[in-house]
Amino acid sequence: MKSNKELFAELDTFIEEKHNDPSELIAILHKAQGLFGYLPMNVQQFIADKLKINVSRVYGVVTFYSFFTMVPKGDNVINICLGTACFVRGANDLLARVEEILKIKNGETTPDGKFTLTTLRCVGACGLAPVMQINDKTYGNLKVDDIDGILSQY
Amino acid sequence: MKKINSREELLALYEQYQSLLDLRKEEKDVSEKYHISVCGGTGCTSSNSLEIVEELKKYAEIYHVADKVEISITGCFGFCERGPIVKIFPDHTFYVKVTPQDAEKIIKQHIVEGKVVEELLYKNEKGEKISKQDNINFYKKQHRIALRNCGLINPEVLEETIAVKGYQALAKVLYEMTSDDVIKEVSDSGLRGRGGAGFLTGQKWRFAKAAVSDKKYIICNADEGDPGAFMDRSILEGDPHSVLESMAIAGYAIGADEGEIYIRAEYPLAVHRLEIAIREATEAGLLGDHILGTNFSFHINIKYGAGAFVCGEETALIHSIEGKRGEPTLKPPFPATKGLFGKPTNVNNVETWANIPVIILDGGKKFAELGTENSKGTKVFALAGKINNVGLVEVPMGTTLREIIYDIGGGIKNGKKFKAVQTGGPSGGCLSEKDLDTPIDYDNLVEKGSMMGSGGMIVLDEDDCMVNIAKFYLEFTVEESCGKCTPCRVGNKRMLEILTKITDGNGTEQDLADLQELAHVIKDCSLCALGQSAPNPVLSTMQGFMDEYIAHVRDKKCPAGTCKNLVNYEIIEKNCLGCGLCARNCPVNAIFKTDRPAKNPRLMAYEIDGSKCVKCGTCLHKCPAKAIIK
Known part of the structure; x- marks a missing residue:
């Protein structure tokens, strides 16, 4: 450090x-x-x-600019794509599930500083919609049931 | 690469490097040597395609065929739905949904034994396996100009770009043509800006040339902000040199010696490839000072966006490059007279740039043979949403929506019914079934209440509520409005409030009238294109799907069953098996057993308590007898 x-x-x-x-x-x-x-x-x-x-x-x-932030982010940044392609394939349900598991809202960081949850508009991987990124890794073709397993890896 | 000092040297290298592409040019079924291209676009790398490359290389060693096979990454094949894509040359076998675990099979079976790996082939709607790319319906009607090199060359190797005539258009311009010749050729092509508004490119260049100044700029707009559009990213990732070459050509035509590429921070791979391309091209004397031994110099810098949709608007983009807030300013003055740092500036978008080398080399008239009367050439569409074949498709202007959605796109996912297609992103509109046979070009789309935009095309099915879709786009615009002018900042927010009221079930018919009035005021009074086009999704859905709006406000029903407040779940007693699966899975215990017999008379039927129900839909999905309706 x-x-x-x-x-x-x-x-x-x-x-x-x-x-x-x-x-x-x-x-x-x-x-x-x-x-x-x-x-x-x-x-x-x-x-x-x-x-x-x-x-x-x-x-x-x-x-x-939405890319800049004045509050520190957590160790792992979760980005849920809310572009149109992801939206019509159920991205909102993914967001709701992540919010439910981490007990934070979009834009917030968990009290232990482990996760920050944000959304973005289109990563351009529409073929994989709905898409979630954690740090640099992209998870595609997601279903609500996949979220628990993915988050538990971090 | 060593410096290339003249056009002759470039042409000699072109001949010399042909051997790099030998395997990829002619199709042959039997071969001693193979070339494996693995898609390295964002979609496929997200599904571990780079790992596939490593595994292929590893197994090529293990099976002692490393000298028999070249393995490289390439740009986006466009068929993102089936990624990662692996294509084998010279037999043109096209493997889809490949995983790193398949690498051994590909090497052992295909390369060593010469047998196609059947299970990795694409299967069409009828379940037939198709081994060659050209025989897949997705590709049959496509005509690739802007995407010509994506999926063919390795974008990180300049030699391969030179082998596909890269920088020859620039050489032709520098050695044979005057700046007026160049502008005339581009004007003859009828090329219109591919970023949204569709302004004639040749005319734009002419204005910028006519401006008198000691310094001029060229800008590449790579701030692809429309959610659901990713053609610019794919071009930058798959064929970055075509954009650099064209910017230099435009620099020569208007008299600029500096270019800026303004790119989204969300596209790290495209930035990476551009950085490599600029470095290699500069080393080779194809950019920088005294290009190809001439007196023409042109330098290109990369500037990063920071997440603001409005920066796709050219005046806002220019302010952002200057390090300011990306707020638009009133035109005129147009950037062609007063642009970056107050100097004449020509802004074009990535896809527009990608067409230029072809126009210069083959002639503007040849390019103009394709397309409709006022929209020439091809257009790349990013086909996404509820469609079987998601991906990038490039078709001649004038192709109908039906051809794109059904012939190329393979129809609607899960056999559902088509409802609408949204074109043009947040600035565009929704087209309905009756518009399916309209030939697509700039003017027809505007006439139908939508627009070309950057080419996003989102297909919606019967489960999508059009009011909710309009609301989705409005949420986007409200978030992205820069706040400078009142109609956009306040007006769109009020529209969103009304839409939210309607989807919550509290709307009135007066709200519909208010929405329309407000929409027209915003369109007429906003400062920039973002505000002027923001009401389009609302107006076009009201035009094509007024019955859904009325159902929301009058009957308090959402016909698509999307708006939760307007949906009621119900168990049809005569179909209920009495199994209790719904009740066991209900997260809020809103389902209870009645004392009335179910379809199976030994069990009791179930019922939903509407006051407890949170409308999550779990019961509907769990019911084996489809006895639950909404």
Whole structure:
């Protein structure tokens, strides 16, 4: 595990590589979220200072895009696809089952920090609908009864 | 690869690399050597196709045939429903639903013994096994231009792209054509933007060329946000160089030396392949400074989206590349005069780009031979939903919905009845049975109240409630509305509230009138295409399926049985066997035994207590006698 200081140093290097260019803000936020796991205010302030822009602009961008988050995520991120193809093949039932098992709602993290549950719009694997991703692994052609078994592997 | 310094050198390499594709070109039933292509698209890699490659290589060693067989990944075959796909050349045997455990069989039986592995073949609706790709109905009516190389070449090897005439169109442009020639060729083709609005590509380029500036930009819109559309991703994963080449061609035509690819963060594999492609092409002198030894230079960067549907709109996309909130601005000024960083910019979508090399090499007129009067060429559709053959299909414009859904798509899943097909994603609409024989092109779809959009095509069956589908799309738009203009931000939210009221069973007929009025106001007053088209799913379902709306508000019934508040489960006593399976499986104990005899007179019939029932449908699925209805 890297210390906070190391993480900021790495972020700093990345920003330097981008020549402190404010038009690279989104790439920088992607990098920062990769390093810290989320984008707390002090990270946003750090980026704003480095790019010589107002922190309000950084905050505006962070809150505009659904990919960025200001709350830490759990160890395993569950993404349920709610694209149209998955929706008509029963993705809502999968979501309900996961919510029931983990006792959290969409967008929340379990109290032990093990799982975060989110939804997204189309991973482009419509042939496998309905689809659920956990971290980088994709589970396709799911039925509600499959959920218990999959979650128990984590 | 070493630097290619001229068109002659490129053509020489083209000849030289033909040998790479020898096995894949001519179909032969008997061969000494084989080439195995394994699909490496997102759908198939999600089902472990990369592991299949490893296993195949392992068994090729074990059975001592490693020198007899080449094994590589390739781009999406399009037949995602049956993935992972493995194709064997030169005999063109097409294996479907392959697992890593099948690798040994493929090597031992097919490669060593020369026998087809029967159980991995595709079976058609009649249960007949079909061994060759071209004989499968899914492929018979397709005509592949944009997807021409997907499933043929290894996208991570530049040599293979060169062997399929990659970068020859760029070479032709640089060595033979003026920028006006290029624009004329593209105009002659009649190509219209494949991203949604369908604007004429040649005209767009002409405007960008006419703008006077010291700097211009080319943008590739790879922010494929329509849920259910994945053609752009497949092109980027399967044939990334075709997009890079075309961006450079457009750069030459309008006078730009820099290009940006704006891609969704959700597409890591496509990003990975693009990175490799840009690196290799730059090393080979096909991108970068002095391309192919000429004075033309063109650089391409990748910019990441961060999850905002509105960024598919070109002005919003441009703001996002500039590192700002992706909010649209009013047009004019169009990007062609004032775009990225205030400079003239030409934006096209991935599928549009993929058509350009073919137009340049074969001529615009040849391209225009395909299609209808005002929509030329082919269109890739992402066929999904309640259909047997989910996947990517590329057909000439003017093909009918019926041909796509029944001939190519193999009809509706589980023998259900077709109800509607949704085209154009959240901006499009639903077409019903009576529209099935309409030839599909840009104008016909708009006339029918839908639109081409990016080509998503979601098939719905009798179990889908059209009010609920409209609500689904509205939820999407409400979530994705950027909030800049009031009609879209507030109006869509009010529409969603009304729709929710209707699906909850509290709707009135006045609500239907309000919905329509509101929809027209939003269409007329929104700032960008997202808002202007957001009411389409509502309006088109109201147009084609008004009876369902009326059933919801007047009779408080959901004909499809989807809206839980409007569904009542009931046991038909004379059919009830009295087995009690329903009662044992009911999660809320809402089913009880009556004192009336069941069909089997020794047992008692069951009944559902409507006040306890949560309408989960478990009893309906468990009942062996189909005695439960909703």
